[in-house]
Structures are given as C-alpha cells and as structure tokens.
Amino acid sequence: xxxxxxxxxxxxxxxxxxxxxxxxxxxxxxxxxxxxxxxxxxxxxxxxxxxxxxxxxxxxxxxxxxxxxxxxxxxxxxxxxxxxxxxxxxxxxxxxxxxxxxxxxxxxxxxxxxxxxxxxxxxxxxxxxxxxxxxxxxxxxxxxxxxxxxxxxxx
Numbered sequence: 712x713x714x715x716x717x718x719x720x721x722x723x724x725x726x727x728x729x730x731x732x733x734x735x736x737x738x739x740x741x742x743x744x745x746x747x748x749x750x751x752x753x754x755x756x757x758x759x760x761x762x763x764x765x766x767x768x769x770x771x772x773x774x775x776x777x778x779x780x781x782x783x784x785x786x787x788x789x790x791x792x793x794x795x796x797x798x799x800x801x802x803x804x805x806x807x808x809x810x811x812x813x814x815x816x817x818x819x820x821x822x823x824x825x826x827x828x829x830x831x832x833x834x835x836x837x838x839x840x841x842x843x844x845x846x847x848x849x850x851x852x853x854x855x856x857x858x859x860x861x862x863x864x865x866x
Contacts, residue, residue, distance in 0.1 A: 729815060730816045766808050820833070
C-alpha cells in the first residue's frame with residue numbers, strides 16, 4: 712500500500728510540478744480565520760527565501776529558532792525541548808526529507824494527537840513579510856523544519 716506522501720511525490724513527478732496542499736491554500740485566511748491579518752503575506756517556497764535551504768541543520772550545536780514577527784514563543788520553547796531529544800525529534804521530523812533534487816514541495820511530520828501518531832503532510836509554501844518568514848524561523852541557519860512543522864501543527 713502506497714502512503715499519501717509517496718502517492719503525492721509520484722503524482723508531482725509524473726506532472727513535473729511542485730505540490731500545493733488543497734487543505735491549506737496559500738491565502739490570508741489560512742493564517743487568520745476570523746480577523747483581518749495585520750500584514751499582507753507573500754507566500755514563498757524556501758528556495759525563494761534562501762538560495763540554499765536545508766531541511767534540518769544537524770551541524771548546529773545550539774538551538775537557533777525564533778518566533779519571527781508573528782510566531783508563538785511558547786511553541787518555540789516546546790520545539791527547543793523536542794530538538795534536544797533527538798530520538799523523539801526524528802520521530803516527529805523524519806530525517807529523510809531534503810530540498811535536493813528530485814524535489815516535489817511536500818513534507819511530512821508525525822504529530823501525537825488523541826493518543827496516536829498522525830502523519831501530517833504540508834506543502835512548502837510559507838507566509839513571509841518583507842521577504843522573511845512571518846512565523847517560526849531559524850535565526851542563524853537556513854533550516855526550514857521549524858516553519859514547516861509549525862504549518863503542519865496549524866493544519
């Protein structure tokens with residue numbers, strides 16, 4: 712049985728496209744449901760933000776995630792604890808994902824929900840303000856796992 716993740720990758724390969732998540736469109740109301748956003752977001756893929764994006768930078772000896780202009784400081788703290796526990800971290804953030812070719816713009820995460828692990832798929836389109844990620848981001852590296860995991864959690 713093929714997983715949804717593999718099925719999406721195969722379809723994107725066949726069509727020669729990057730995936731766009733139909734359940735989380737790149738529009739303002741995906742971020743702010745019942746209020747007017749304080750900013751107009753430009754949705755960008757990691758390659759449009761940084762010419763050399765990486766998914767996880769294991770060479771960092773320290774945790775460098777910051778909330779950005781609109782991010783949640785409590786969530787940053789939780790990710791810091793997750794990041795320090797590498798066994799759990801790689802259960803939530805599978806290590807076999809990269810921005811290398813072939814690349815299809817889809818990422819998967821595992822989130823513990825109601826007593827079981829749920830796989831959550833997201834595309835790589837992230838909201839930016841003035842060319843920088845609006846929410847969670849790596850401060851000193853080009854890692855994109857924090858913003859993508861935050862998107863998966865929001866989904």
